[in-house]
Amino acid sequence: MTSATKVNPDLSDERKKVEFDVEEFTNWYYKGAENVAEKRFLENFFLSDPELEDKVPTSYLSHKEKYENAVRKAVLVVNKIKELQADGRGGVDIYMALLGGTLGTAIFREANPITVHFVMFLPAIMNHGTSDQQAEWISRAWNCNIIGTYAQTELGHGTYIRGLETTATYDPKSKEFILNSPNLTSYKWWPGGLGHTTNYAIVIAQLHSLGKCHGIQPFIVQLRDEETHMPLKGIKIGEIGNKVGMNTVNNGFLAFDNVRIPLKNMLMKNAKVLEDGQFIKPKSSVLTYGTMMFVRVVILKDMASYLSKAVTIALRYSMVRRQSPIEPNKPEPKIIEHVTQQYKIFPAIAKVIVFKITAEFLWDMYNQVTHDLDKGDLERLPELHAISCCLKAVCTNEAAQAVEICRLSTGGHGYLNSAGFQDIYGMVTAAQTYEGENTVMFLQTARYLIKCWEKAMNGEKLTPTVSYLENFIKGRNSRQSFQNSPSGILKAFQLAAAKKIAESNKHLEERKKYLSPEEATNQTGLELINASELHCQAFLLQATIEVLEDSTKQTSLQLRSVLKDLLELYSVDLALRYTGSLLEFANMTSSDIEFLQRSLEALLKKLRYNILGIVDGFDHPDQILGSVLGTYDGNVYENLINAAMKSPLNQEDVNKSFHLYLKPFMKSNL
Numbered sequence: 001m002t003s004a005t006k007v008n009p010d011l012s013d014e015r016k017k018v019e020f021d022v023e024e025f026t027n028w029y030y031k032g033a034e035n036v037a038e039k040r041f042l043e044n045f046f047l048s049d050p051e052l053e054d055k056v057p058t059s060y061l062s063h064k065e066k067y068e069n070a071v072r073k074a075v076l077v078v079n080k081i082k083e084l085q086a087d088g089r090g091g092v093d094i095y096m097a098l099l100g101g102t103l104g105t106a107i108f109r110e111a112n113p114i115t116v117h118f119v120m121f122l123p124a125i126m127n128h129g130t131s132d133q134q135a136e137w138i139s140r141a142w143n144c145n146i147i148g149t150y151a152q153t154e155l156g157h158g159t160y161i162r163g164l165e166t167t168a169t170y171d172p173k174s175k176e177f178i179l180n181s182p183n184l185t186s187y188k189w190w191p192g193g194l195g196h197t198t199n200y201a202i203v204i205a206q207l208h209s210l211g212k213c214h215g216i217q218p219f220i221v222q223l224r225d226e227e228t229h230m231p232l233k234g235i236k237i238g239e240i241g242n243k244v245g246m247n248t249v250n251n252g253f254l255a256f257d258n259v260r261i262p263l264k265n266m267l268m269k270n271a272k273v274l275e276d277g278q279f280i281k282p283k284s285s286v287l288t289y290g291t292m293m294f295v296r297v298v299i300l301k302d303m304a305s306y307l308s309k310a311v312t313i314a315l316r317y318s319m320v321r322r323q324s325p326i327e328p329n330k331p332e333p334k335i336i337e338h339v340t341q342q343y344k345i346f347p348a349i350a351k352v353i354v355f356k357i358t359a360e361f362l363w364d365m366y367n368q369v370t371h372d373l374d375k376g377d378l379e380r381l382p383e384l385h386a387i388s389c390c391l392k393a394v395c396t397n398e399a400a401q402a403v404e405i406c407r408l409s410t411g412g413h414g415y416l417n418s419a420g421f422q423d424i425y426g427m428v429t430a431a432q433t434y435e436g437e438n439t440v441m442f443l444q445t446a447r448y449l450i451k452c453w454e455k456a457m458n459g460e461k462l463t464p465t466v467s468y469l470e471n472f473i474k475g476r477n478s479r480q481s482f483q484n485s486p487s488g489i490l491k492a493f494q495l496a497a498a499k500k501i502a503e504s505n506k507h508l509e510e511r512k513k514y515l516s517p518e519e520a521t522n523q524t525g526l527e528l529i530n531a532s533e534l535h536c537q538a539f540l541l542q543a544t545i546e547v548l549e550d551s552t553k554q555t556s557l558q559l560r561s562v563l564k565d566l567l568e569l570y571s572v573d574l575a576l577r578y579t580g581s582l583l584e585f586a587n588m589t590s591s592d593i594e595f596l597q598r599s600l601e602a603l604l605k606k607l608r609y610n611i612l613g614i615v616d617g618f619d620h621p622d623q624i625l626g627s628v629l630g631t632y633d634g635n636v637y638e639n640l641i642n643a644a645m646k647s648p649l650n651q652e653d654v655n656k657s658f659h660l661y662l663k664p665f666m667k668s669n670l
């Protein structure tokens, strides 16, 4: 972690003031010293390889060069993983660390072009393929003899997958499907790696057989020749162009003109087509939820990781940057002394911990539910689906907002690409849209909440994440006054969520009297989203309170006290951000708000000298941060000028444009 250069005294002085053992926090955060050792080993193994280092910052490369460099590195990384595995080291976790997360994004600042192969193509074959199909494809895919993507979204449809227009028509004579893109809006659009990287895809298409449409089904389709990589006959393929971020993912488009694939290429674990064209319905559609939820857990973990990078950069910079005397005639303070600056960064640091804890909580819940599923028990599946939808939406929304605030907290220098915020933001904001657009995610959770409300009103027992609705209906907590503590704030959120769900349901029912149920839901959408968000915020707080209480039993008093302060800061900030809902629904008064405001200010002050230990404890080496403002040594001005000197324009004193354009132009006006 330590840098070879001399540490800026402003930062080393700050480090001396931290009251807890930073390594103890790191071990707690990564759940054990063994995990920390493994993390550090992997970081060193990959980041010390000169072939994976970018001599010229990739932001100076052309779009094409960036892509080619990313493919080169993707191959190197997979080969290095195989090298590790040959030494008996590491399993699937290594792939997770390198495809996204902090290590993956240190190597691929704008993401890895073959990530979708591992996180969607392979899991799709495992989840939707029969054992014969798995035997045929998995080892070739796992060894990267073929590289695939997941092609669902089209130009015309993303969210509404039933509206997809690509067709797969079964021909019983040849025992083949014929794939077609009947119009421009049916072009596949967005799949990662589809442009020029992959040669296979899972294509989601409308299945037609014996003159009937049987809805969307997954097909495995070869797109390019395995030797020449040329697109196969009838396949039109390319890249969709530059994006806000993730520019090395090579998202592509794809169209089919009478492309034939054999019957065995429809993934048939669930629905089936027989040789004569007969369609056999799947036994249960819920079985397909598994992959989606797994990906959402990964997204939550990634949000914590990406935000932890942004807060580390913002906080370290704030402890070496001096600006604007607070009192006249006094020296300029570190900008962290401005209380408004503390408020920009400290709550975001608390969010990192809350998101990480909740991701792990969700992961345990996912494993429990999958275990129940294997025994044929589907009871908790809708609950898991509902909570994973709103968590995905809240955590990606909040992470995107927080990363942007971190950037703003570093003033003008944060706007430089070398500060590192742009790539982090590109990764985070993309997750607000992919794997289920956030508004739609909130609405899916709301649908579940309304169903639970109806059940609770009928006296039925509810599953744990919604059991607070039963308490509310029984009038157990509706009269309680607001209490300023994490558990008090949690109760207030549960009360507000319950009342908002009740109110949304009331308005929904009123509208259903003169509108169709669907249009009534549409008209009630704003309130439903609000209810869903309150429910989710309550869950995040509840999970964190429970896990922190349990996991800090063995920690030192000093660390426990700082984690308690962070939890309080998180909950107080949350309450202040939602005063509208809490005043309306949760017995909050204006004097409660005044008290919360004082608590917030007191907590910022309390955390002021310990907070650096938390970001240092996230344990991100400089290469992971990839930021001139966030290095461990805090020598930001030296870093800034060194980075500027890497600009290709600075490699010569006079650029040719002077002789070509500026000089003739300037002299012509003599």
Ligand SMILES: Cc1cc2nc3c(=O)[nH]c(=O)nc-3n(C[C@H](O)[C@H](O)[C@H](O)COP(=O)(O)OP(=O)(O)OC[C@H]3O[C@@H](n4cnc5c(N)ncnc54)[C@H](O)[C@@H]3O)c2cc1C
Pocket (backbone or CB within 6 Å): 116, 150, 151, 152, 153, 156, 157, 158, 159, 160, 189, 190, 191, 192, 246, 251, 430, 433, 434, 435, 436, 437, 438, 439, 440, 443
């Ligand atoms: C970086 C990135 C990577 C991606 N990778 C892949 C990939 O590998 N494979 C793949 O198949 N796809 C991929 N996608 C596509 C992604 O899954 C879709 O963009 C996403 O599902 C949203 O669909 P859409 O773009 O059609 O938006 P739309 O569905 O058109 O949404 C536009 C607006 O309409 C609103 N809206 C839509 N429906 C409703 C509703 N029912 N109620 C209320 N509001 C609604 C939305 O909230 C949004 O504001 C990727 C996208 C991105 C950005």
